[in-house]
Amino acid sequence: MVDVVKQRHGIVRAGLGVLVVVVLGCSVVGGRLLYVWWQRPSTEWVPLPPGIEEGETLNLGPGIRPACTNYGYLEYRAARVENREWVVGVKWVRTDGGAGEERELRLGESVYLEGLGTITLTEVMPGPICMFPWEEGPRNGYVEAIFNLELEPGIVLL
Known part of the structure; x- marks a missing residue:
C-alpha cells in the first residue's frame, strides 16, 4: 500500500514539474511577444505629405552604399524607435566645400x-522579429530606410 502511495506522489510531482515548465515557457514567449508588439511601431509606410512632389527614390541602410551626387553624398546613420515612431538618422556630407549636416x-x-534638396522618409523595412536571444541573425536589428528625394536644380545622382 505504501508503494502505491509513493508511486502516485511521484506521478503527481512529475506532472506538476512538467506543468511548471510549460507555464514558465509560455510566459517567456508570451512576454517576449507582448514586448515586441509594444516596442515595434505598426506603421512602416506613409504617403508623401501634401506639397512634396515625387522625386528620386533612395534606399539607405546598413551595408548599402551612400547615395552620391555631384556635390556630396547622403549616408545612413542609424534607425531607432522613439515613442512608438520610427526615427532614421542621415548625414549629408558635402564634397564641394560646403557645410554638411x-x-x-x-x-x-x-x-x-x-546642396542636395528635400528628403522625406516614406518607408522603413525592419528585419524580422527575433523571438529568442539565440535567434540572432544577419538581419536582426537591420532597418532599411526608403526616402523620396526632390533634388535641387543642377544636382545629379551618380
Whole structure:
C-alpha cells in the first residue's frame, strides 16, 4: 500500500514539474511577444505629405552604399524607435566645400538639405522579429530606410 502511495506522489510531482515548465515557457514567449508588439511601431509606410512632389527614390541602410551626387553624398546613420515612431538618422556630407549636416527624420517628415534638396522618409523595412536571444541573425536589428528625394536644380545622382 505504501508503494502505491509513493508511486502516485511521484506521478503527481512529475506532472506538476512538467506543468511548471510549460507555464514558465509560455510566459517567456508570451512576454517576449507582448514586448515586441509594444516596442515595434505598426506603421512602416506613409504617403508623401501634401506639397512634396515625387522625386528620386533612395534606399539607405546598413551595408548599402551612400547615395552620391555631384556635390556630396547622403549616408545612413542609424534607425531607432522613439515613442512608438520610427526615427532614421542621415548625414549629408558635402564634397564641394560646403557645410554638411546630420538630421533625424520621423516617418513622413521632410527636411531640406542645402546642396542636395528635400528628403522625406516614406518607408522603413525592419528585419524580422527575433523571438529568442539565440535567434540572432544577419538581419536582426537591420532597418532599411526608403526616402523620396526632390533634388535641387543642377544636382545629379551618380
